[in-house]
Amino acid sequence: MKKILVTGGTGFIGSHTVVELHNAGYEPILIDNFSNSERSVLQGIKNITNKDFSFYEADCNDPNTFQSIFREHKIEGVIHFAAYKAVGESVKVPLKYYNNNINSLINLLESMLKFEVNNLVFSSSCTVYGQPDSLPVTEDAPIKKAESPYGNTKQICEEIIVDTCAANASLHAISLRYFNPIGAHPSAEIGELPLGIPGNLVPFITQTAAGIREKLTVFGNDYHTPDGSCIRDYIHVVDLAKAHVKAFELLDKKTAGFYDFFNIGTGKGSTVLEVVKGFEKVTGKNLNYWVGPRRPGDVEKVYAAVDKSSKELDWKTELDLETALIDAWRWEQRLQQK
Ligand code: WQD
16 A cells, blocks of 8 residues: 655644545555644544554654654655645744745655655645736746745745756656635544634634634625625635545656646635625524725635646546535534534
């Protein structure tokens, strides 16, 4: 069984990807330092898969982390999720983000080259596009000046991978540029675990519906969109996880020095108010919200062109926004029972 190392394996997207790797017949090996997740996620993964995957509580910035794992396991490839991802925080403490997000990748690449681990899937983000000039945004769209140090670390990491693949014919890599991951596993055994006050829309919605937050603020309704609120491409986290399996299958077929990148979204844009109304519809709950001022740094509208990922990754989303909202709500209710 092919072993795939998953850094950030107990994180929101990492944990769902571990499940889909298992479902596809791979053996995931997990690393996490719990800086943005909890040990209980391992039990959630086991409740779904009935497996105790090898897990290493370790820091991806520690050079020994990867060397010891690559000595112990024959690793076919790595999915690198481990990174800090809070846009707002990255503005306040940029060096924390540059240090962690970039050094962990460099550390990983050096170890992969040393141990001849040749396949990498990198967790990137649509923030590299900023506010695209045209929509839906294709992979040919220009990379724009990052709106935050977080987004900049994603751009810099992609460039580091491009150059490393160009210099090392043995290394094959794919960057997946996520749009807005939402939802949870339908079993409600794993899901998003926002630490503190959620910055992202859907966990704030579910916490408001659960009575943890008093009300949701919709950040602006004076944008040039059908109802004035921002547009995003909300993708079910299980669909997103499956894209990583497809990326490995593509890498398996590739020859030396291969690098490519793909937009991973639904291809459909939804406004914030559509998400709110959708949540109320699928849950039957009235959400307490008000429309406040715009949030600095928000782009007005962004959603993915999905032609390249559907053609070349042989992947497209299967789950819709309402399913993601139902799954997110089911997970929130499960969290409240814990
Ligand atoms: C979505 C929309 C907000 C909260 C960020 C990162 C991206 C990725 C996903 C890491 C926006 C509005 C939100 C709220 C609101 N993260 N909103 N009230 O900003 O599109 O993307 O998270 O990889 O890289 O940039 O996601 O969920 O924060 O916001 O009105 O309480 O919801 O203004 O229009 P975003 P988000």
